[in-house]
Amino acid sequence: MTTEGRAHDMEMPAASKPRPTKFIVGGFIIVAVVVYLIVSSLGGSTAYYLTVAELRAKGPAAVGQKVRVSGVVDGATIQYDQQNLILRFDIVDNSGRLSVVYHGPRPDMFQDQAEAVVEGKLNADGVFEASNLLLKCPSKYEAAATATASPR
Template structure:
């Protein structure tokens, strides 16, 4: 084999190995990628079906229920616009409270209930995950716009 052919074969071999490594890295990255959705986005059908994702918002007051087995919990995550029922089997974080921010990772079941595999709670009085804060802010803006539209519709000029 001529030196020129050896060089070309070496370059092609190196490119093939580089391509395989890039494919494996991208595949591993994509399988570990978890997106965040608000309850409003989930209700609108934007969340992936059958795939793991994160949902965040506030834990609705009065929604926390301990199940008979003692380690399963049911609660509702809300962005003040939409609610999402969540089921979690395990020990909740110490800072988990009703009315406080939460992010849960899991999947939506066929019954429409979010089955969480991990629950993360806020760590101080002023913290809320940025995605959850944005979702709550967006929901407040939509609610204010809806109230303004309703008030404008009810204001009619009467002779």
């Protein structure tokens, strides 16, 4: 054997060897950053989902908390100021009524008996200041199911 054949068998100097600890630390930092970004993005979008009764039961503790409340729109209470884009209405459920103020355009499907989900904060005066207003789409199958269920 020649010395040339043994040159490639020689170990690399310690300074040029890749160190696995660098990769482990780098991987850990990347995973930590990804986890932090996921947790921080979820934290801002979470809101508790309450019924009108649950919101009222919290009393003064509910004031100023970001929550979601679901109910049916009472058509007799709808007031819309088109100039200032202020929509006032009440939502009701089996347990109570909640007055809501929403600043923004009136949704197309907003009408009497529409199922609404409002997200926002309860003011000290008991009026719910909605930052988001979502309407549940009526199912095209509900009418067909009721029609087939009725006796002929």
